[in-house]
Amino acid sequence: MSDYRRAQDAGACYFFTLVTHQRQPLLTQPRLREALRLAIVQVRQRYPFNICGWVLLPDHLHCLWQLPEEDADYGLRWSMIKRLTSQAVPSAQGVSLSRRLRRESGLWQRRFWEHRIRDEADYRRHMDYLHWNPMRHGLVERVADWPWSSYHRLVREGVYPEDWAGVADDMDAFGE
Known part of the structure; x- marks a missing residue:
């Protein structure tokens, strides 16, 4: 096993990416969305954190979290969220011996990617990236058309204009 640090x-703010096992397009299914939502609620009750931004796509999610001042244990939170979600929606597929020995389900990839937000510009870049992601993947023509995103809340709060990012044919916001 690698020595990943x-x-x-x-108290820091982090950007996370979590991916389903073998990129299965499951996360936007109603039952799984609800299981994920309930797992997050349950974990936040015991181990609080603030969700600054979020987008849920069929096979992965991106989010920005602000941790409490005295706490840095996002790994515990993700472990619990992944476990609770997996328990609520058991995998229909068989689980490999390797995954069974590690007590893993067939829902999530083993690890997740994290990035500590360095400053306001870094925060803004990551917030914009996660909200633009459904357009990047060709799932919608406008950011506002994707239902599983914090973009809608942030528009109501005045953080983003309602027409932010325009239409897919009109822009290439992230050079992709």
Whole structure:
């Protein structure tokens, strides 16, 4: 096993990417969305964190979290969220011996990617990236058309204009 070191700064803001096992397009299914939502609610009750931004796509999710000042343990939170979601929606597929030995389900990839947000510009870049992601993947023509995103809340709060990012044919916001 690799000796992977993660940033662990109490009270920091982090950008995360989590992917389903073998990129199965499951996360936007109603039953799984609800299981994920309930897992997050349950974990936040015991281990609080603020969700600054979020987007849920069929096979992965991106989010920005602000941790409490005295806490840096996002790994515990993700472990619990992934476990609770997997328990609520058991995999229809068989699970490999390797995954069974690690007590893993067939829902999530083993690890997740994290990035500690360095400053306001970094925060804005990651927030824009996660909200633009459904357009990047060709799932919608406008950011506002994707239902599983914090973009709608942030428009109501005045953070984004309602027409932010225009239409897919009109822009290439992230050079992709």
